[in-house]
Amino acid sequence: MQIRIDAFDLPGRTCGASPDFPGYTNIHVAVQRKDRRDELLDPQPGDGATAAWTLDCTATPGPQGIDLKGPYIQGRPGGRFIYLSWGTVDEAGTFTLFRRAKLMLDAIDSATVDAATRSGLLLGRLRLTDAKGHPLCAAVRPPLIEWSARPR
Template sequence: MQLVIEATDLPGSSCPPGSNFPGYDNIHVAVQRRGALGDLLDLHPGDATTARWVLECKATPTPTGLDITGPYVQGRPGGRFVYLSWGSIGRDGEFDMFRRAKLMWDGVDRATADAAAAAGRITARLGLTDARGNPLCAAVRPPLIEWSA
């Protein structure tokens, strides 16, 4: 099954300092591979109009719903998610992660998950700027993300 992530409303290439937030420049976002903090898929600049990722996953029916696995799917059964990692790129070209958003699979309702398994594709649509104007972080569930088959 394909998991397609379509993102809009990126926060820009920099964000100013705030309480408990030092501020960053040259911001980028990517999907993080499971178990490999520095292995990032399709890095997008924070000032891009949109960002899109396509992940190959395996969908397995279980008594409690649909479980997904794959190289970019994190967590244990019942707690699966995909990390969008935010970082700044320094003059040396290195990505320095400063926060992550967890796209939580448990936010997908059963009917949508079943329809997606039958179709072989599920799409997640979300904006990537939080209420403070910074890169979206923490656990992301509806209504911040829309899942569709």
């Protein structure tokens, strides 16, 4: 099975400072590998029209429903999630994390996960700019993300 994350409305490559945000330049976003904060899947510039990632995973029936596991899925059964990591990229190409969005897989309704297990693809669509115009962060659940099953 695969999980595809389709993102739109990115905040920009530069976000200025505000009272609760220090401001950053050359912003990028990527999916963080499980338990490896510095290993990122396909960093995308913050000023892109869209960003997308496709993750391989396994879907195993468990006591709390279908358990999704894979190299980019974090957390324990019943509390699994995917990190979207926001960072700056310097002239040497070094990514420096400054915030993360936590896409909560336990918030997906069971019918959608069941259908995705049969179809082969779980699609998550979300806007990556928050209400203040900054990179989206914190726990992300519907309605901030829309999950659906699609043919692979």
